[in-house]
Amino acid sequence: xxxxxxxxxxxxxxxxxxxxxxxxxxxxxxxxxxxxxxxxxxxxxxxxxxxxxxxxxxxxxxxxxxxxxxxxxxxxxxxxxxxxxxxxxxxxxxxxxxxxxxxxxxxxxxxxxxx
Amino acid sequence: xxxxxxxxxxxxxxxxxxxxxxxxxxxxxxxxxxxxxxxxxxxxxxxxxxxxxxxxxxxxxxxxxxxxxxxxxxxxxxxxxxxxxxxxxxxxxxxxxxxxxxxxxxxxxxxxxxxxxxxxxxxxxxxxxxxxxxxxxxxxxxxxxxxxxxxxxxxxxxxxxxx
Numbered sequence: 001x002x003x004x005x006x007x008x009x010x011x012x013x014x015x016x017x018x019x020x021x022x023x024x025x026x027x028x029x030x031x032x033x034x035x036x037x038x039x040x041x042x043x044x045x046x047x048x049x050x051x052x053x054x055x056x057x058x059x060x061x062x063x064x065x066x067x068x069x070x071x072x073x074x075x076x077x078x079x080x081x082x083x084x085x086x087x088x089x090x091x092x093x094x095x096x097x098x099x100x101x102x103x104x105x106x107x108x109x110x111x112x113x114x115x
Numbered sequence: 116x117x118x119x120x121x122x123x124x125x126x127x128x129x130x131x132x133x134x135x136x137x138x139x140x141x142x143x144x145x146x147x148x149x150x151x152x153x154x155x156x157x158x159x160x161x162x163x164x165x166x167x168x169x170x171x172x173x174x175x176x177x178x179x180x181x182x183x184x185x186x187x188x189x190x191x192x193x194x195x196x197x198x199x200x201x202x203x204x205x206x207x208x209x210x211x212x213x214x215x216x217x218x219x220x221x222x223x224x225x226x227x228x229x230x231x232x233x234x235x236x237x238x239x240x241x242x243x244x245x246x247x248x249x250x251x252x253x254x255x256x257x258x259x260x261x262x263x264x265x266x267x268x269x270x271x272x273x274x275x276x277x278x
Contacts, residue, residue, distance in 0.1 A: 008122040015129035022136040029143040032253060036150035039251065043157055044183070052161040052168075054180035055223065063218070063226035064189045070196070072188040073181055082186075084217065091211035093188065101204035 057107040071107040148261055151254055152234055156224035157183075158249045159231070183220045190215035236264020 043049060061067045076082075077099040085092035095102055168174055190196070190211055197210040218226075225234045231242040238246065243262045247255050 005122070008126060012122055012126050012129065015126060015133060019129055019133050019136065022133065022140060026136060026140050026143065029140060029147060032257075033143060033147050033150065035251070036147060036154065036254070040150060040154055040157070043154065049157075049161050050182070051174075052164040053157065053183045054164060054175075055160070055183075055220075055227070056175070056180060059227055060181070060187055060223060063223050064187075064216075068192055069189045070192055070194060072190075072196075073185055074188065075181070075185045087214070091213065091215060093207075093209040093211075093215075093217075095207040097205045102207055103204075104198075104200075104207060 060107050068109060073105055073107060075103040077102070147257065151250060151257055151261065152225065152230045153221055155231060155233065155246050155249045155258075156221060156229035159229040159245070160224055160227075163229075186217060186219050187223060188215055188217050231262075233258065233261045236261060238262035 044053065057071075060071050060073070064071055074095065076095060077097050079099060080095060080097040080102060083094045083096075188209075191213055194211050194213040194215065199208045200206070224230065231246040232238040233242075233246055238261075243259065246262065247258050250258055
């Protein structure tokens with residue numbers, strides 16, 4: 001069975017190579033993910049960006065279909081818990097914050113700019 | 116005779132390991148793509164707002180804008196919403212008599228076109244140029260791949276909807 005052996009050895013070697021290549025690819029991805037996370041953090045925490053990181057009510061309306069729906073905006077502190085009921089048991093959302101009050105408001109329906 | 120058996124076993128182990136790594140790489144690829152989308156969308160939003168403020172020469176009235184982060188809940192105009200709120204506004208309970216959808220701000224930004232169509236792999240050459248300019252050099256090749264939709268089969272949209 002030397003033919004079987006050499007076949008197996010070849011397969012073993014190619015698998016080994018592939019696994020090692022995949023390991024490298026994964027490391028590269030890990031590195032990029034870490035960098036991107038940091039980049040995003042710096043980006044969103046920059047005071048100037050924070051000031052400019054907003055949408056208008058019309059923007060929100062443009063993302064729902066049809067646009068004349070009720071659009072409710074929720075702004076909650078980090079770590080706020082949100083629970084959504086199983087649709088078969090009714091349509092319910094509960095919000096629970098531990099770090100500050102939650103702000104909820106409706107987007108006005110007319111095209112006025114104010115929220 | 117012992118050797119082939121061992122080799123076969125070792126091959127099988129490697130095969131399992133290969134699958135595992137492929138699976139993890141898939142997940143990490145979509146994680147990276149999502150992070151790229153978020154970067155691009157946020158930067159584009161900031162650019163847009165800066166331009167508008169420069170044109171109008173003043174910031175918008177404070178109660179006309181919604182700062183990130185936020186989520187939106189949308190439902191039909193006919194839906195009756197019953198809402199209970201605790202006194203300190205730490206707890207809310209909403210009851211809807213019909214279906215609703217929940218979207219996070221990133222999903223909203225994508226729908227506003229802030230991700231340059233990359234989220235669906237539909238990106239004009241012009242948009243691609245903008246998108247590439249908004250990420251660090253190391254990520255540019257990924258942006259190009261996303262624009263062509265070549266890894267889009269891996270990417271699953273982060274929409275959280277319900278109802």
